[in-house]
Amino acid sequence: MMMSVLLAADFRAIGITVAVIVLAGMVALFVRNIFEARSELGSEIELAPNKKLYFSDEELEGKKLDASLSFALVVLTLTAIALPFYWLAEPGRQEGAVDAYQLNFESRGEGLYTEGAQCVNCHSANGVGGVAAYVLQDGDGQFIANASWVAPALNNLFHRYSEEEVTYVLNFGRPGSPMAAWGTPGGGPLTSQQVQNTIEYMQTFQVQSLDPIEINESADPVAAQAEADELAAEIRAEVERSLADGEFETLGEAVFNLGYFSGFQAGSLSCARCHTSGWSLGPAVPRLPGTDPLDPGIAGCGGGDPSGIGFSLCGTIHERFPDDAWKLPDGSWAPEGGLADDEGFYYEAMDGTEVRLDDRGSPVTADGEAYLILTEGDTAGDLAECAVVSGLWEPSSGDAYPFDQRVPLESEDGVFVDPEPIDTSALGPNDLILPSGEVGFECEVIDMPERTSYAQFNFIYNGANAGSGYGRGGQSAAGLMPGFGALLPEDLIQAVVDYERSLG
Ligand code: HEC
Ligand code: HEC
Incomplete structure (x- = not known):
């Protein structure tokens, strides 16, 4: 330019x-x-015989x-x-x-999209998304059921993927799904020029994104901002509707499954379409163990849709993205590492107390000793020290007694009896019933906000980049995990992080 x-x-x-x-x-x-006109020179006097006058x-x-x-x-x-x-x-x-030339490429791309390669059959006109007929088979190739596989909206494609990543998907398709390999590298019919033309055509129907840089650089930033606000409002309205209709229980779960029942944006903004088995086949296809070859479809724990493109998020998330940030009391993120002063990092607890952090972001006492971070399920031995972060207790004196109101105790004669209900009036102001049901005496409470992972938020915001792995044990580097920063409002991404971390 x-x-x-x-x-x-x-x-x-x-x-x-x-x-x-x-x-x-x-x-x-x-x-x-005018000024330098010269006077005439002489002329020929006699005419030669062979010359004509x-x-x-x-x-x-x-x-x-x-x-x-x-x-x-x-x-x-x-x-x-x-x-x-x-x-x-x-x-x-x-x-x-x-x-x-550009128009020429775009119109050739349009020809491929609507006729040559018939992308339109599955992804619909202008890339609003649709469904593709699919035959479910068992391991031996036996027919199980006809299904409709969600074909994601493509009108937000370039806000989620780079052009390079889209080229990869077009070349190699999504093996095991209705999305075939279209480019010659994957054995498909389209030349690299045709794949490029298709990409150029798809770029003509992209919707506005929420990305502030794109909004600023657009021809009419005011109108672009208004469109972005409208998009964000639409997404929120859909999330709220699904919660109100009882489709999901938490905000994070609703975002994770965005469009599962309603087909909103053909599932293009959902996480579950790649991270929950069978999601793309919709709620109509039964997914009970034994009735089909797919996993039972536990949210976030399946190895992706039947194509297996996604990745189980259960069990490994905390290991891959360790807690590295606190949430501020208003729900936003603390700066990485916490707040800083001359003595290092500290964090403000919910009640405003300053809690020092060590260089790994864990809270330490004024003497620089680590607090014991207890989570539900920790033993009474730990509790005896009575130091807990996040719903937090620091010991001043006394012991903690095991006491669980939910589990009937066995008496000596082998008869189960309900435990004595705890006499809360006998507890001092600093005696607490811990999440495990045990009692901690004389505890000092430091009510720390939730601990979470900024690295995970970042990863979902940016997606996996083609060519580079990430986190511990780095992944495929194929760039298949989209970035959602330009399409999902940040508080919704945060809600989804909380949800994923709750999956264990
Ligand atoms: C037979 C139906 C069908 C046709 C034809 C088809 N697609 Fe797809 N496409 C799908 C389905 C289904 C998926 C989702 C696969 C999955 O679940 O991983 C998909 C995924 C994609 C994706 C990845 C998008 C994302 O967000 O994951 C792109 C890009 C894409 N298709 C582009 C195209 C283009 C361009 C064409 C034409 C050259 C085309 N598709 C033709 C069914 C189809
Ligand atoms: C188009 C498919 C697709 C969609 C949609 C998708 N992901 Fe992923 N996701 C992947 C793939 C593939 C990986 C593995 C990354 C790699 O190997 O490059 C991954 C990896 C991840 C990881 C890292 C897992 C680990 O243990 O390292 C997290 C976290 C994650 N996705 C969260 C999400 C969230 C949250 C959403 C929705 C906002 C989402 N994903 C939507 C395909 C997808």
Whole structure:
């Protein structure tokens, strides 16, 4: 872009310079002719015998000469004027040529999308998404059921994937799903030029994203912002509707499964379509163990849809993305590492207390000793120390007694009896019933906000980049995990992080 602007400026400058030089030259010549006209030289006196008498000098230098010179002058003037004008129009001609090629590519791409490769059959006109017929088979190739496989909306494709990643999907398809390999590298029918044309066509129907940089750089930032706000509002409305209709229980679960029942944006914004087995086949296809070859479809724990593109999020999330950040009391993220002063990092607890953090972000006492972080299921031995972070207790004195109101105790004679209900009136202000049901005496509570992973938020925001692994034990580096930062409002991404971390 920059280059062509520079070039255009050059061409204009050249054109104008040439025009000025030519005009100045003409004026100079004219003036010189007037002032420096020379007197006549002599002429031939005798005519040679083999020569025919030509026009007389009077005749030649009269009308005839005038006519020839005038004609020459007119042609010269026309050329001199036309040439710079030709240069002046050159940048426009170049822009026109580029536009024409682009239009040509786009219309070829459109031809492929709507007819040649019939992407439109599954992804619908303008890439709003749809469904693809699919036959479910068991391991031996036996028919199980006809199903409709969700074909994601493509009108937000380039806000989720880079062009390179889209090329990869088009070349190799999604093996095991209705999305075939289209490019020659994957054995498909389209040349790399045709794949490129299809991409250029798909770029013509992208919707507005929430990305502030894109909004700022658009031709009309105010209108773009309004469109982005509308998109965000639509997404929120759909999430709220699904919660109100009882489809999901938590905000995070609703975002994770966005569109499962309603088909909103053909599931393109959901996580579960790649992270829960069978999600793409919709709620109508039963997924009970034994009735089909798919996993039972535990949210987030399946190895992706039947194509296996996704990745089980159960069991490994905390290992891959360790807790590395606190949430601020208002629900937003603390800066990475916590708040900082001369002595290092600290964090504000819910009640405003400053809690020092060690260099790994774990809270330490004023003496620099680590707090014991207890989670549900920890033993009474740990509790005896009575130091807990996040619903947090620090010991001042006393012991903790095991006491669980939910589990009937066995008495000595082998009869189960309900435990004595705890007499809460006997508890002091600092005696607490811990999440495990045990009692901690004389505890000092530091009510820390939730601990979570900024790295995980970042990963979901940006997606996996083609060519680079991430986290501990790095993944496929194929760039298949989309980035959602330009399409999901940040608080919804955060809700989904909480949900995933709750899966264990
Ligand atoms: C037979 C139906 C069908 C046809 C034809 C088809 N697709 Fe697909 N496509 C799908 C399905 C289904 C998926 C989702 C696969 C999955 O669940 O991983 C998909 C996925 C994609 C994706 C990945 C998008 C994402 O968010 O995961 C792209 C890009 C895509 N298709 C583009 C195209 C283009 C371009 C064409 C035409 C050249 C095309 N598709 C033709 C059914 C189809
Ligand atoms: C188009 C399919 C697809 C969609 C949609 C998708 N993911 Fe992924 N996700 C993947 C793939 C593939 C990987 C493995 C990354 C790799 O190997 O490059 C992955 C990896 C992850 C990981 C890392 C898992 C680990 O243990 O390393 C997290 C976390 C994750 N996805 C969360 C999400 C969330 C949250 C969403 C929805 C906002 C989502 N994904 C939507 C395909 C998808």
